[in-house]
Amino acid sequence: MKVRGLMFDPYNNAYIIILRGEENTDVLPIWVGRPEANAISLALEGIFTPRPMTHDLIKSVLDTADAKIISIVVTELKENTYLSKIHLTYQDSEFTIDSRPSDAIALALRADVPIFVAEEAIKKPSSEELDRWLENLRPEDFGKYDT
Amino acid sequence: MNIPLKVDAVVADPNSGAQIVILKDEQNLELLPIWVGMGEGNAIRFALEGITSPRPLTHDLLKDFLNHLKIPLEKILIHSISGTTYYASLHLIQTRPAATTAAQPDEAVAENKPGDLSEEPEELTVDARPSDAIALALRMGVPIYVTEDVLRKKGAENLDAWLEKLKPKDFGPYDV
Numbered sequence: 001m002k003v004r005g006l007m008f009d010p011y012n013n014a015y016i017i018i019l020r021g022e023e024n025t026d027v028l029p030i031w032v033g034r035p036e037a038n039a040i041s042l043a044l045e046g047i048f049t050p051r052p053m054t055h056d057l058i059k060s061v062l063d064t065a066d067a068k069i070i071s072i073v074v075t076e077l078k079e080n081t082y083l084s085k086i087h088l089t090y091q092d093s094e095f096t097i098d099s100r101p102s103d104a105i106a107l108a109l110r111a112d113v114p115i116f117v118a119e120e121a122i123k124k125p126s127s128e129e130l131d132r133w134l135e136n137l138r139p140e141d142f143g144k145y146d147t
Numbered sequence: 148m149n150i151p152l153k154v155d156a157v158v159a160d161p162n163s164g165a166q167i168v169i170l171k172d173e174q175n176l177e178l179l180p181i182w183v184g185m186g187e188g189n190a191i192r193f194a195l196e197g198i199t200s201p202r203p204l205t206h207d208l209l210k211d212f213l214n215h216l217k218i219p220l221e222k223i224l225i226h227s228i229s230g231t232t233y234y235a236s237l238h239l240i241q242t243r244p245a246a247t248t249a250a251q252p253d254e255a256v257a258e259n260k261p262g263d264l265s266e267e268p269e270e271l272t273v274d275a276r277p278s279d280a281i282a283l284a285l286r287m288g289v290p291i292y293v294t295e296d297v298l299r300k301k302g303a304e305n306l307d308a309w310l311e312k313l314k315p316k317d318f319g320p321y322d323v
Contacts, residue, residue, distance in 0.1 A: 034186075064239075099208050100203065
């Protein structure tokens with residue numbers, strides 16, 4: 001999936017990351033806090049800050065240690081919270097690290113690696129309210145990230 | 148000589164929305180205030196107050212990486228200041244498997260027998276903002292150091308005067 005939008009949700013005073021499948025059929029909105037939305041937005045815009053932000057630091061620690069992020073997967077929805085895993089290789093071994101999707105996405109964008117979503121995470125029956133909201137979203141709402 | 152510091156408190160700057168991390172040396176003689184953003188201030192405060200969240204926050208994630216990859220953090224060092232920006236570094240210890248031993252006589256190919264690999268620890272240094280470094284150091288229980296140079300340079304008279312004017316009540320609810 002790719003990050004297709006980043007919006008502000010005034011009702012919850014939070015930000016929403018919109019992930020969209022390659023065929024534009026599956027849409028996954030993920031609510032995140034401001035620091036995470038900021039981190040993701042900086043990566044999307046290709047903006048480099050004068051000093052390394054937290055996700056830049058994580059990336060740079062991994063680079064210095066010669067560890068490589070291979071991909072991230074948003075795995076499941078548990079009690080309204082998405083879980084996610086970061087796959088990496090280090091010294092000929094593979095590791096899987098539990099993380100929040102926001103952090104995983106922020107890192108995936110910096111490492112330029114694929115973002116996957118597990119079937120279970122998409123197929124979860126969403127509430128009617130969410131369906132209506134999604135149906136009402138106009139292409140413009142997705143911001144400039146929609147191609 | 149590097150001076151060890153402890154995080155004394157995280158306070159809210161009444162003038163801006165920023166937070167200030169107050170570092171002190173062990174004798175409480177030196178005081179180093181560092182302005183940080185909301186995310187980092189919260190991360191440091193949570194670590195100080197022992198607040199955990201159900202899902203790993205960003206600095207918890209960094210800690211998890213280091214623990215899983217077995218790359219311990221030895222210390223963090225606030226090593227320079229340029230203008231109003233402090234620079235810090237993470238000091239990590241990486242252990243790499245040593246190169247394989249040469250083929251012994253009677254062997255066609257060099258074999259790695261268990262116990263042959265000698266591990267060589269290597270120190271890795273990663274540039275960081277002090278806020279991130281402190282947030283990580285607190286989570287990993289490692290020392291925070293500052294160079295004498297930084298302590299000398301930060302002592303601007305204006306700053307000391309401003310700090311003296313701050314009354315305890317200005318520190319708000321974040322005081323530990």
